[in-house]
Amino acid sequence: MVRTLLKRSQCLVTEIEDRKQEDFHVEEALRACGYPKWTFNKVRRQIESKRNKKTRKQRDSLQRPMVVIPYMENVSEAVARIMRKHDIPVAMKPYKTLKTVLVHPKDKQEKEDLTECVYKVPCANCDTTYIGETGRKFGVRLQEHRTEVESKTGRTFTRSLRASSLT
Numbered sequence: 001m002v003r004t005l006l007k008r009s010q011c012l013v014t015e016i017e018d019r020k021q022e023d024f025h026v027e028e029a030l031r032a033c034g035y036p037k038w039t040f041n042k043v044r045r046q047i048e049s050k051r052n053k054k055t056r057k058q059r060d061s062l063q064r065p066m067v068v069i070p071y072m073e074n075v076s077e078a079v080a081r082i083m084r085k086h087d088i089p090v091a092m093k094p095y096k097t098l099k100t101v102l103v104h105p106k107d108k109q110e111k112e113d114l115t116e117c118v119y120k121v122p123c124a125n126c127d128t129t130y131i132g133e134t135g136r137k138f139g140v141r142l143q144e145h146r147t148e149v150e151s152k153t154g155r156t157f158t159r160s161l162r163a164s165s166l167t
Helices: 002-012 016-032 037-063 075-085 098-102 138-156 159-166
Strands: 067-071 090-094 117-122 129-134
Touching (some): 002 016, 002 037, 016 037, 067 075, 129 138
Parallel strands (some): 067 090
Antiparallel strands (some): 117 129
16 A cells, blocks of 8 residues: 555656655555554665666666577677677577477478469479469379370370380
8 A cells, every 4th residue: 555655656746845745645644544654664665776776777778788699609609709898798599499399389281282382393304494373282283284294295296206215
């Protein structure tokens, strides 16, 4: 109760004289309800120490932001040493953690099951490549390409070429 009312007067009352008068009024009202004097002193010290911590943090954060670099043996130490010479605080974090190694929230999708993708298919007969886009499953579209290529290559052979290619 004491902290709430004193904090309220600190936040709402802007003039110093008005704030002192409000603090005195709060203290008198709570003393009439049986609160001891030491509680007011303790709360004022706590409020003051929190205010000092905030200003200290703000002052420290205004100086230099911390640089976080991934830890790589020998390299990170050298970089940190150089940055500390220029008064830049450095923190290192592990490159790989157990979380990144073990936790995979989604199952990996097979390439044939991908939809809405752009793909590149090299030609088996020459050096050209085909680049396409599909909204359907990639595996279905790839099979259509294979079928199309087989039907085209089957038609281009004459009887004599087909006979010579089989021997």
